[in-house]
Amino acid sequence: MKIAILGGDGFVGWPTALHLSDAGHEIHIIDNLSRRWIDTELGVQSLTPMDSIQERTRIWHAETGRRIHFHLIDLARDYQIFKSWLVQNKPDAIVHFAEQRAAPYSMKSDRHKNYTVNNNVNATHNVLNAIVETGIDAHLVHLGTMGVYGYSTVGAAIPEGYLPVGIDTMSGETVKQDILYPANPGSIYHMTKCLDQLLFQFYAKNDGLRITDLHQGIVWGTHTPQTERHPQLINRFDYDGDYGTVLNRFLIQAAIGYPLTVHGTGGQTRAFIHIRDSVRCIELALKNPPARGDKVEIFNQMTETHRVKDLAELVAKLTGAQVAYLPNPRKEAPENDLVVNNEKFLGLGLDPTRLEDGLLAEVVDVAKKFSYRVDRSRVPATSAWTKEIAPRINRDP
Ligand code: UPG
Secondary structure, rough: EEEEEEEEOOHHHHHHHHHHHHOOOOOEEEEEOHHHHHHHHHHHOOOOOOOOOOHHHHHHHHOOOOOOEEEEEOOOOOOOHHHHHHHHHHHEEEEEOOOOOOOOHHHHOHHHHHHHHHHHHHHHHHHHHHHHHOOOOOEEEEEHHHHHHOOOOOOOOOOOEEEEEEOOOOOOOEEEEEEEEOOOOHHHHHHHHHHHHHHHHHHHHHHOOOOEEEEEEEEEOOOOHHHHHHHOOOOOOOOOOOOOOOHHHHHHHHHOOOOOEEEEEEEEEEEEEHHHHHHHHHHHHHOOOOOOOOEEEEEEEOEEEEEEEHHHHHHHHHOOOOOEEOOOOOHHHHHOOOOEEEEEHHHHHOOOOHHHHHEEEHHHHHHHHOHHHOOOOOOOOOOOOOOHHHHHOOOOE
């Protein structure tokens, strides 16, 4: 297949590009390199030393003989350029990662809220609009989030996208209907992914677009077999208070002797997936497109659930790190249960990497190896969800 990877320079986009290139597909990365600009804005850098995208693709070609093409396009702004690109290249599939993906970054200030909404919603709408306008028959695979469901304690498993409900009619009958699971975002970033869902529903219904939305859990790890082929193919690894996700943050904190930053009681239960499984799931989704006229296909892209507190204790046990229970900078339920249905990917053959299989190797290989690159002052979470929460954040555990 000829596949366009929008946001192919990012944390999940880059290993996906390599994985799909390795599997024999023709890969075109479209990216505005915004993630690199945000590093500059925040004054942080990836834990792992990352080369330019051009250098990365050059090394991949030298290693494998395969080419990955790079196109500098801003999807939220350069609609006409993207449309022309589609007409010229006619990809069979488009994988869409091109969104600002950090909840804390999206909550930093009014400017960051506006940026996240404008960037994410425009990018998604421009992609859908351009597919219809150019008439290309590309399957769109979007990286969504488990965060669209929210984390309320209803005590029932979260289905894959759609909730079967019975609606009582005026004539006293009960009509069965599948509705989109009620959206319950916990940040401006997560809210943009809820808005994306509605855009997908409309374009699938109105224009018959073939769309798959992947509701992904929190990714941990950094390597895939392809990124390990050469030091310059290494994936990025974020540890800072805005972009670092919880388990990767705990791993690097343990490596530098920084108390593990648990928000509140750590009773929050979340869904997780290893980066290796994430790229495999995207390949499985590409191989199993919905038919034209079908409803949006939704998968829950996660493999296990854990409480934040249990993860901290596990990392502490493995490494001897201290655990710090800090005031929570976020507005979220202090405790929740979470049961997620992920039968579809398991049914398609996904064999998950379990936390207990890979955790220690990641600590040793990545966190310890590159710990000399950590700026400790960037570890605390400084982005508060509300003005009332801001003064309560303890910046130095
Ligand atoms: N948390 C801590 N300590 C930390 C960081 C986070 O206790 O140092 C808590 C946080 O309060 C939350 C949970 O851990 O309860 C998860 O936070 P985080 O790992 O930052 O995940 P999300 O904010 O849910 O976002 C990540 C990705 C996002 C993706 C989502 C998938 O950034 O792109 O959509 O995971 O669920």
